[in-house]
Amino acid sequence: MVRTVLGDVPPAELGIVDAHDHLFLASALLPGQELDDMEAAQAEALAFHAQGGGTLVQWTPYGLGRRAELLAEVSRVTGVNIVAATGLHQARHYGPGFDLADPGSTGLAPAALFTAELTEGLRASAGNEVLPARAGLIKVAGGFHRLDPHARTVMAAAAEAHHATGAPIGVHLEHGSAAAEVLALLYDDLAVPAERVVLGHLNRLPDLRLHREAAERGAYLCFDGPSEANHATDWRLLDALAALVDAGHADQLLIGGDTTTAGARAATGGGPGIPYLLHTLRPRLRRELGEENADRLYTVNPARAFAWA
Template sequence: MTVRTVLGDVEELGVTYAHEHLFMTGGWPVRNEPDYRLDSLEAAVAEVTAARRHGLGAVVEMTPLGFGRGPRLMRALSERTGLHVVAVTGFHKSTYYSDAHWLHHYDADEIAGLLVSEIEEGMDELGLVGPIVRRSPARAGAIKLAAGYHRLPHGRLISAVAQAARRTGAPVVTHCDKGTMGHELLDALDVDRVVLGHIDHNPDPGYLVSLAERGAYLAFDRPGRIKYGPDSDVVALVEALAEKGLGHRLLFGMDLARRSYWPSLGGGPGLTYLLDRFVPRLEAAGLGEVARAALTGNAAAAFAIRRG
């Protein structure tokens, strides 16, 4: 399987976090909340280096267009640490973009063309804010689409993302607000691979099983962020999926999109938590094999570029 990283296509990722943020240098989050400013290469190197000691091999960097994702920074981080970084093109919720932004005005075909170019030619260094495109050698490897709380994104965006996924063979990775809109996104997109992000924020085993049975990948990112609920909730969800034979649809990440989550910047729990603290807990519950698959084989299948 071939996965597209910021340094080129690779055949193996190793242990992979399916939802992470390493750089956010501008746009809505940074303007409204300084805690979202992740613009230090040195801090990112420190975080990644610590996690690499625990076996981390790759991350899917989920910072989308308009949030200052930093292709040069991602490449520099990958070169310095050996971490594989899969970047995304695409969007967060449309309400996070000004009324003048092109995503509110371009048609689906035009938007799809821009997304395809980021995957096949290279990401724009400035996130397609235009009018000049400064094409990076770093190419995106997945396409992001965000749903609101019980609200689908605009139909033009859904159509554009689905079209770009079919043209490039890249997976669609989603933001599911509070774990909602899973089935609705699967229905609307109608593509072969969808990764449902934040889906464990709706800790309903029956709901998650029903999504996995449809072939969705479920990206769990709550471990260590106790404000959303205890880790025991996530352990129970993993067990419920495993009991139904659906562990092969499971992915893990941490979504540490704030400075206050990074030990190098005075916070926590840090990127090491998932491998150092949460996976051993799964192993103690007899779920070690499920955890290893979620972090390796499942991730490799979910994020591969599939042609034809």
């Protein structure tokens, strides 16, 4: 099954999947660009649904304005399945006063917090009220070409929560880097099966050899863009995907939008937004990769990647 904010659904019912995006997000690193408007989130999800979208995986983790109390309502109003994330991002996204030993003053260490959000319910944005909606993904983050002590601690906690639940782990790779280091820690040291790991932002570092090496380890590779923030490497997206398909890794590829600022929304900002994945990028991928391979990226692969073990 795949755990959505409205309950568990069979993987075959996900439909077309945006494998990495954000309806709500607030980071200390993006002042003034918060995704915090309910109507704007609904408008973006409705636009995605109108293009045939069925499921959106929101990678916003605990403590970054994910508006957990609103996600179920957005899903009901728009008809889009939403998979929510627990987990933690890099420490710098949280600003001063962040305490890794007790994030959000919940009284729970990270592993216990992640497990509770996966099995009991997400914590609300204010007051840590336990909500009926549960997380379906554990989000963690590496650094630029390295894993600092914060990243290692969070990934160890994510591995513990994975072993307790079977939930998949999504990894923010800073500028697409440190994939080998992440897999060495999660897979080799912490015994998380590589096929339970989704590596994000690989399009930001269009190193085809690095991509192939990560795929050979067995992880899922998520290419999340295009967006204004990633335009410097977006032009390599089709080349990178075609190279991985040619190397025999078509079954490990995912596609997402990674809308991180209000201005990047299509419905209420300057775009390209979430619908771009379907009305523009999907036809191009079908022409470049063939219809069967393109459909794997949008439906078949995410149905496996986000199913609980």
